[in-house]
Amino acid sequence: MVSSRLFNRLIFTPSIVAGCLSIGGAVGAQQRPVDGAPQEIGAPPVEYAPPPHIAFVDGNATIERDGLSEPAAANAPFEPGDRLRTAAGRVEVLFPDGTVLDVDQNSAVDFQAPTLVRLNDGRVTLIVAGVNNPADAPRFQIDTPAASARTGGPGEYRITVLKLRYDSETELDVLRGSASLETDRGAIALRAGERTTARDGEEPSAAEVVNSARYDDFDLWTLERRDARVVPAQSAQYLPEDLSVYGATLDQSGSWEDMQPYGYVWFPAVAPGWRPYYHGHW
Secondary structure (H helix, E strand, C coil): CCCHHHHCCCCCCHHHHHHHHHHCCCCCCCCEECCCCCCCCCCCCCCEECCCEEEEEEEEEEEEECCEEEECCCCCECCCCCEEEEEEEEEEEECCCCCEEEECCCCEEEEEECCEEEEEEEEEEEEECCCCCHHHCCCCEEECCCCEEEECCCEEEEEEEEECCCCEEEEEEEEECEEEEEECCEEEEEECCEEEEEECCCCCCCCEECCCCCCCHHHHHHHHHHHHHHCCCHHHHHCCHHHHHHHHHHHHHEEEEEECCCEEEEEECCCCCCCCCCCCCC
16 A cells, blocks of 8 residues: 555656556546557557546536446546436536537437537537647537537537427537538538527528627536636646646646656645545546
8 A cells, every 4th residue: 555645755757647648548448549440450559549538527417338327427538338418417528639528417418439429418518629720620520319510620619409399409509610510401501600400301590690798507617617727737838738638637636846857746636544546537
């Protein structure tokens, strides 16, 4: 057993921290190659990407995996095949590239592939990262019972499934960026500040202007979460660019000190009596 005093003096250099963040999802979470395809036996090594993870849980939510349901917990991986359900709660999912999926109350979300999500019920806000390099930004597809929304690059998108008496309606709001909504009867492209709706078996409605400055409770919640993420993090200056998104989490869980001959070292903050690997997810 490692005591809290000893663990608090362990050396966590930027390279060690980066390595831990890169492989953190490997234990208890099947990683996939960056293209999402399984690796064939005997094939040359490929680059693996960590899965998204649940970054924040506010209220009641569950994860359904392999026929079992358990409470959603912060830092747990969100893997293909998982279903996230919220009741009187909201959840934030963080992707390795910095993309964020905020899930509103009374929603059901299936994670099907690295850039494919199914929204069965409720509402989500998807904030796609990559504004500094739009050409390399991921393109997401969000399927709903009535239509499919596709993002055109970095931006902020709100997708809502409205349950009607006999069917459902999908609403797509483009707050920043560009996207399209498609049914089996047609498709429409949207720019920032536009909205469209669609029902199963019908063409999407003509684009209309959305008041992006009119906030409801979910909008205010997503703004609070964004403010918590974008606060300049001390840890970001010690991490590789592709891992800087974890800087705020490291700031909350420890601090950096200059210790020669290693340079800057991260020390985890632990309480007296803390035991490693007793609580949490890896």
